[in-house]
Amino acid sequence: MALRSITTQRRRLADEVYDQLVNAIMSREIGPDDRLVQEKLAAELDISRTPVREALLRLEKEGVLHLANSGGFRLAKISEEETLELYQARAAIEGQAARILAARNDPAEMKQLRATIRENEKLSNPSTQDYFAANRSIHRAFMEMAGNRFLLEMFDMIWGRAMAFHLFAAIENTDIAKSLGNHMALVDALETGDRATALEVFTAHIQDGFELHLDGIRRTP
Template sequence: MKIRVHRPLREEVYDALRRAIVQGELSPGNRVVETELAGRLGISRTPVREALRKLEAEGFLSKGPGSSLLVSAMSPEEVEETFRIRAVLEGLAARLAAERAAPEGIALLEGILNRSETTLDGEAPERLLEWNTRFHDGLNVLSGSAQLQQLLQAIHDKILRYRRITLEVGRARKAWLQEHRAILQAIKDRDPARAERLIVEHVLRKKETVLAHLKSRGETRRNETP
């Protein structure tokens, strides 16, 4: 885990820790100790403490025994609820995009999808996650609703590390690209109902993939150990 110093240290520490959690370098249940982090990074404890508070407020960390902090895991119930909320919100975004999106905006989204397809084979999950995120963010922008984009960003931040799971299997990678292509086509066809239905189905399929992964690994909050 590395930090740079051209921004406030608390922001650099926050970004480095958040990235480590999202990419799986820090797994659910791992302890995060302020003094150890400060020593490893060669900085004072204050920016580390501020970064940890922000990560805890956002749900990436949770209280453990005593005053310790642990990398949080979502319970199956939280995954279920969060993905269902995401499905509803992204469904609305897709519907609005099909109704409102300008041709140049649709062309930009298609460019993202084309780039995703050319980098499918051999790419690391982190790179694929980046393209997947760009597509969904681009679609949300096409909705033309700033408030909807803010709501979706909060949801995406919460489940980002779990979205990575859906891209780790080659078959899954091809499936989500095909689904993205179908969603884009519905938007191009100006078919709001189809665009909404397809993305809701897409998100709920991802939910099932994540739930199956958590079940297989026992990666739930109730099973965390200090």
């Protein structure tokens, strides 16, 4: 028989709500001053409170929202200290992926990475969000290539959180082109085949990102 089993993939309403909330946060429709109230969201989405609640609790567990003691969920704030920690975590995850890729040093993989970078750097007059998305795509390509599902999961967690914290808002004033231009050098580092070199180059790249970020914050009033 040639028929494939239908993977029902029972998508829950809660997942849908979660996605919508994430999108709304990313597109700044939900800001730091908004209060997310279960009943109101449920009414707006025309569903019951139960799945809404599940989505909100999940975002709370992920550190994106927190429950205001006056009721309602709000966006979590991030301190400069925590921002540093987030970048350190990034360095850990992406640095390890770099070590894995360098150890393999597969020419086909390297070629594909370069193609992905070229594709994503083709931005004419990019907005901050475009920049953020392109940068994320490029870095995620490295992670996918490394092929470790746990590292990839953590990568998504970190970037998701960065997004939720509106971290990119601070980059408004930085030199976007400068920050986006150095990705080919990362592949160069992988192609040395030396894990330590790859790690150092990736770590430095992320460190640069952090410093650009801090500059952005400090230039913003």
